[in-house]
Structures are given as structure tokens and as C-alpha cells.
Amino acid sequence: MKLPIVCPSCDHNLNVSQMKCPSCATQVNGDYELPVLLKLSREDQEFVVNFxxxxxxxxxxxxxxxxxxxxxxxxxxxxxxKVKKLQNQKL
Structure with a gap:
């Protein structure tokens, strides 16, 4: 399943609010911004990996x-x- 990175309602970047361990079911809750590379499209992420x-x-x-x-x-x-623009959004 592809990780959603953009809100389907308003097109703003999504934040991570919960993560769960598949082994022991521990859950971590909060409001965490996605790293810059995860904000890129899947095609751009594949380009970085190939690089x-x-x-x-x-x-x-x-x-x-x-x-x-x-x-x-x-x-x-x-x-x-694209990466420069994403980094500038954080500032």
C-alpha cells in the first residue's frame, strides 16, 4: 500500500500521527512531519534510489x-x- 503524503481534501502535506510496531503492537502517537524524501512522488523517490x-x-x-x-x-x-522547495517549506 502506498503511503499517502497529500491530503485528499485540501492538497496540503500530511503529517504522521501514529505508528505501530507489527511485532508487539506498541503504538507511538504525536504529530510528526514527513522527511523531505518521503514528500517526493514515488517516481522521484525511485530516481533517488537509482542514483x-x-x-x-x-x-x-x-x-x-x-x-x-x-x-x-x-x-x-x-x-x-523540488527538494530545495520542500526544504524551504519547513523553514
Whole structure:
């Protein structure tokens, strides 16, 4: 099941309010903001994971995705801007 990150009613970011241990059923309640990476779309999260798995090589990512280096670089630049905006929202 995909973790919801946006309110279906008003489109604002959701916060985590409860977590439960599947082993012992301990519950933790509060109002916790999601980390920046979890606020990204699933596609953007997969891009970050692929970047790490390719040892940070945009060239390798472009090769694996059968895209040109400039196209992959543009995707990276767009993602960097998204992360900057999300970080600025916290301030």
C-alpha cells in the first residue's frame, strides 16, 4: 500500500500521527512531519534510489534508462529544485 503524503481534501502535506510496531503492537502517537524524501512522488523517490545504486553516476543512470546524459541531467536538476522547495517549506 502506498503511503499517502497529500491530503485528499485540501492538497496540503500530511503529517504522521501514529505508528505501530507489527511485532508487539506498541503504538507511538504525536504529530510528526514527513522527511523531505518521503514528500517526493514515488517516481522521484525511485530516481533517488537509482542514483544511489548507480554510485551517484548520472552517466550510468542515463545508460540504464536508455536516455541521453542531458535528459538525465535535466531530470536531476528538476529533482534538486523540488527538494530545495520542500526544504524551504519547513523553514
Amino acid at each position: 544511489l545504486l548507480s554510485s551517484g553516476s548520472i552517466k550510468e543512470m542515463a545508460k540504464q534508462a536508455e536516455l541521453s546524459y542531458p535528459t538525465m541531467r535535466n531530470k536531476m536538476d528538476d529533482l534538486i529544485e
